[in-house]
Amino acid sequence: MAEMVATRDVYGKALIKLGKIYPDMVVLDADTASSTRTQWFSQEFPERFFNLGISEANMIGYAAGLSTCGKIPVVSAFACFGSGRVYDQVKLSVCWPKLNVKIIVTHAGVSVGEDGASHQAIDDINLMRGLPNMTVIVPADGIETEKAVRYAIETQGPFYIRLGRLNLPLVFDDTYEFVLGKMHALREGTDATIIACGLMVNESVKAAQTLSEQGINVRILNASSIKPIDKQAIILAAKETGAIVTAEEHSIIGGLGSAVAEVLAEHLPTPMERVGVKDTFGQSGTPKELLRIFGLDAVSIVEAVIKVLGRKTQKGR
Amino acid sequence: MEDIINLKERAKEVRRLVINMITEANSGHPGGSLSMTDIITTLYFSIMNHSAANPAWEERDRFVLSKGHACPAYYAVLSLCGYFPASELLKLRKLGSILQGHPDSKVTPGVDFSTGSLGQGLSAACGMALAGKIDKKDYRVYAIIGDGESQEGQIWEAAMSAAHFKLDNLCVFLDCNKLQIDGKVEDIMNIEPVIDKWKAFGWNTIQIDGHSIEEIIEAAGIAHKTKGKPTMIVADTIKGKCVSFMEGKVCFHGTAPNREQEQQALRELE
Ligand SMILES: Cc1ncc(C[n+]2csc(CCOP(=O)(O)OP(=O)(O)O)c2C)c(N)n1
Ligand SMILES: [Mg+2]
Numbered sequence: 001m002a003e004m005v006a007t008r009d010v011y012g013k014a015l016i017k018l019g020k021i022y023p024d025m026v027v028l029d030a031d032t033a034s035s036t037r038t039q040w041f042s043q044e045f046p047e048r049f050f051n052l053g054i055s056e057a058n059m060i061g062y063a064a065g066l067s068t069c070g071k072i073p074v075v076s077a078f079a080c081f082g083s084g085r086v087y088d089q090v091k092l093s094v095c096w097p098k099l100n101v102k103i104i105v106t107h108a109g110v111s112v113g114e115d116g117a118s119h120q121a122i123d124d125i126n127l128m129r130g131l132p133n134m135t136v137i138v139p140a141d142g143i144e145t146e147k148a149v150r151y152a153i154e155t156q157g158p159f160y161i162r163l164g165r166l167n168l169p170l171v172f173d174d175t176y177e178f179v180l181g182k183m184h185a186l187r188e189g190t191d192a193t194i195i196a197c198g199l200m201v202n203e204s205v206k207a208a209q210t211l212s213e214q215g216i217n218v219r220i221l222n223a224s225s226i227k228p229i230d231k232q233a234i235i236l237a238a239k240e241t242g243a244i245v246t247a248e249e250h251s252i253i254g255g256l257g258s259a260v261a262e263v264l265a266e267h268l269p270t271p272m273e274r275v276g277v278k279d280t281f282g283q284s285g286t287p288k289e290l291l292r293i294f295g296l297d298a299v300s301i302v303e304a305v306i307k308v309l310g311r312k313t314q315k316g317r
Numbered sequence: 318m319e320d321i322i323n324l325k326e327r328a329k330e331v332r333r334l335v336i337n338m339i340t341e342a343n344s345g346h347p348g349g350s351l352s353m354t355d356i357i358t359t360l361y362f363s364i365m366n367h368s369a370a371n372p373a374w375e376e377r378d379r380f381v382l383s384k385g386h387a388c389p390a391y392y393a394v395l396s397l398c399g400y401f402p403a404s405e406l407l408k409l410r411k412l413g414s415i416l417q418g419h420p421d422s423k424v425t426p427g428v429d430f431s432t433g434s435l436g437q438g439l440s441a442a443c444g445m446a447l448a449g450k451i452d453k454k455d456y457r458v459y460a461i462i463g464d465g466e467s468q469e470g471q472i473w474e475a476a477m478s479a480a481h482f483k484l485d486n487l488c489v490f491l492d493c494n495k496l497q498i499d500g501k502v503e504d505i506m507n508i509e510p511v512i513d514k515w516k517a518f519g520w521n522t523i524q525i526d527g528h529s530i531e532e533i534i535e536a537a538g539i540a541h542k543t544k545g546k547p548t549m550i551v552a553d554t555i556k557g558k559c560v561s562f563m564e565g566k567v568c569f570h571g572t573a574p575n576r577e578q579e580q581q582a583l584r585e586l587e
Contacts, residue, residue, distance in 0.1 A: 031465060031498045031505060039499070051499055053468035053506025054435050085434060114344040114410040116418035118385065118433025285412035293412070 002169035002202075005142035008106040011163055012037025014149045015074065016044045022153060025072045028063055030056045036076040036106045056081045060089035060101075067099040072153060075101060079108035079162055083124035094158050095131040102152045103128075104161045108138075109249035110277065110294055111166050111199065111287040120282035121162075126254025128160040129227050135180065136227040138162045138248075138256075140201035141170045144224055147178035155180075162198065164249070166287055169202050171222070181225050183233040189217035192305050192312070193237035193244050197223045197256050200247035200275070200296065207301035218305060223256055234263045238270040243312040245273045245304045249296050252276035271311035273304040324530045327397065328358040332559050333586045334393035334406055340579040342410040345418070348569045350390040352494040352527070352554040353461055357382075359533045360459055361394045369399035372426045378456050379445045381430045383438025384463035384492065385419040386571070392416050392425070400427035436469025438462070439489065443479045446487040446547070457541070460489045465497030467508045473518070479547040480519030487547040488540040491515075492527065494556035496567050515549040527552025560585055 019025050019041055031054045033039040042049035052059040056077055063073035075082065082105035083090070094101045110120045128136050135157065139145040145163060152159040171186065183195065187208055196204040204220045211218055219241055221233055238244060244264065246257035257274030264270050277294050291297050331354050339345035361367070365378040382391050389409060396403050401415060408414040415424045419433030429445070432438040442460040449456050462472060479487055491511065499505050508514075515522045521543045525532040533552070540548035556570070557563025560582045563574075574582060 029499075031468075033499050035498070051505050053502075054465050054497065055468045055470060055506070057470055081434065114342060114418045116410070116433070117421065118419040118431070283412070284410045284414060284418040289412045 002171070004167040004169055006165070006167045007139055007142055007145040007163040008037045008165065010142040010145045011104060011106070011149055012040040014146045015041040018150060018153050019045050019048065022072060024070060025074060025153060026050065026066055027074045027076070028052060028059050029076045030054055030059050030081065032077055035078070038076045056086045057089050060086045061093055063101045064093040064097070064099050067101050073101050074153070075103045077105055078119060079105040079121035079124050080119055083121060083127050083160070087127055090128070091131055095133045098133045098157055100156055102159045102161070104149065104152070104163065106163045107165045108162045109164060109198070110282040110290040110296065111164055111249060113165070113287040113290065114284050116284040117281040122251045122277045122282060123254070124162065125226055125248070125250045125256065126258070129254070129259065133158055134227065135159045136162070137224055138197040138226055139224050140198060140222050141168050141172055143170055143172040143174065143176055144178055147176065148224065151178055151180060164199060166199065168199055171202050171205060178224070181228040181230055183221040183223050183225070183230040186220040186222055187218065189219040190241055191216050191218055191243070192309055193219040193221060193241045194247060194301060194305065195221045195223050195234065195237070195244060195256065195260055196247040197226060198249050200249055203296070203298045204247055204301055206298035207305065210298065210302050211305055216305065216309065226256055226259060229259045229263060231263050231267070234260055235267050238264055238268045243271050243308040245275060245301060245308055247275040247301050250276055251279060253279055271308050273308045275300050275304050321530050324359055324362055327362055328355050328530070329586055330397065331358050331390055331393045333583055335389045336560070336574060336579055336582045336586070338389045338393065338406050338409045339573045340576065341407045343573050344410055345389055345573055346386040346571050347563055347574065348496065348556040348566070349384060349387040349463065349492065349494065351558045351560060351563065352556045353387055353490070353492045354390045354558065355528045355530055356461060356490050356492065356533055356552060357390050357394050359530050361398055363534055364537045365459060366456070369427065372400060376454065376456055379429045379442070379458045381438045381442040381445070381458070381460040382420055382432055383442070383460050384435065384466050385432030385438065388420045391420065395425070395427040398427070435463065435466040436471040439472055439475040442487060442489070443475050443482070443484060446479070446484040447482055449486050450482065450484065456486070458487045460487070462489060462491055463497070464491060464493045464495065464502045464508055464511070465505070467491065467511060468506045476515065476518040476520065483545050484547045485544050488537060489547065489549050490527070491549060491551045492554050493551055494554045496556045496565070496570065498570050500567055512551045515551070519546060521546040521548040522551065523548065524551045525553065527554035528558055
């Protein structure tokens, strides 16, 4: 059993490490510091941490202003409140002037659990991906989280990094290199390709095992870099495997699935299935129950692969 | 209208239910539920005009829980009023329940508006009050907001507009329990002098002890008689009120009691 770590815990620790290296880094939160783990940074660097209270829109404006004066602001909130709740502020105060603001959110997706629909961001990838100048990253595990956060701090411009609440198994080891705009193959295969992000990457690994027992060999691509998206890897996967399944803890509208579909439609139309939330709001329940009923697990990925393989054969590829 | 002694008993019952529900769900927000229990109990059992038999009754008074996370107390009151059976309460936050983690007007009978993203409910309450004015209806609109929630800019946008539209059919309680998630309101982002702010925004303001049922009733009565202005009742409260180990404790903002703590709390609430 792989080691389990919460990406937000890794994030909290990474901020402290990076804070020591970059004296211009400042961290902002809106009354969720205890949950997003920015509280750890505040204990280490109290003079560089600012809790704006419950005023997310205001917080984005503060970050924008701070960045114009040479600071590297890292802004944290729950994903729902760091995206949709502040969409226009992110769009016009951060992305339009292309400011050096890092929005790093936690508690994304339905795996928030019992808090229910109001707290379950299933639309944030869609929103943030649509903004010019924005970079969007959804790390798959703790190792990738640390690398992606470091990359964001060391790179100019707006970033949106999406983390969850749960402990996740590690899918990478320390040798893993995060490269923006590149998908990383976790497994090679010729029958179909699963392109996944976040906690769905590990589900894809499980799905691939089940499929291989049935003689189906899938490639798995980790699409942590949602924007920019790795067009080459998608086109290559389409050419070499002829069928694509995307998997994300997000609505099937506007997220990773859409990003991949856009590339395929323009370059190489290919049978495809999207695993994700099917255009509905979330609800209360345990994370495990919710991931099951919304079809965000290995079982659903296996079903989608089998379905897409049917279409691949029909097409006579 | 129930008498004061009955209302106090009701509030105690609501608190017991809040503890049961959150313990059973093993998640939820006890602190802010207990701080507003006396207010919401008094609203539904003494002040508001409403009908459990007909939740969509057009002439009913409306209620918006802008600090939606405190819904366990809201649900307990609605159930005691007869909007749904008490057996639903122990399904709080469970898969498929009519009692979601934050109020969902689509699934819970009696819930007039969905909330959970702080700062948004008050504007909706203003909209309901404005509709009442347009249609020359007699219903009143009540809302409860949090002191941490008062840090949201949208609260003050609503404040300005409600005075502008002379929404004297709107009466809002500020559950001033001095705490939010990350600590004391005054340390995180001070909102004081908050009553002066509401006054400056053109509201009729009243300060009360938010655990005194007499004062809650009296203030709502003054609000009802006030013409041309909305009323803000700044209610001094204690987060976690009536459960000794929760009172004034930030850690019980969003943490469920365990079974042992549940038993102790219930003993204190006998
Ligand atoms: C827009 C938004 N930001 C953050 C949260 C997370 N959150 C839930 S409760 C809470 C603190 C609320 O404090 P307060 O309004 O004082 O409520 P109370 O003390 O009555 O529980 C926060 C920040 C939220 N629900 N909505
Ligand atoms: Mg409070």
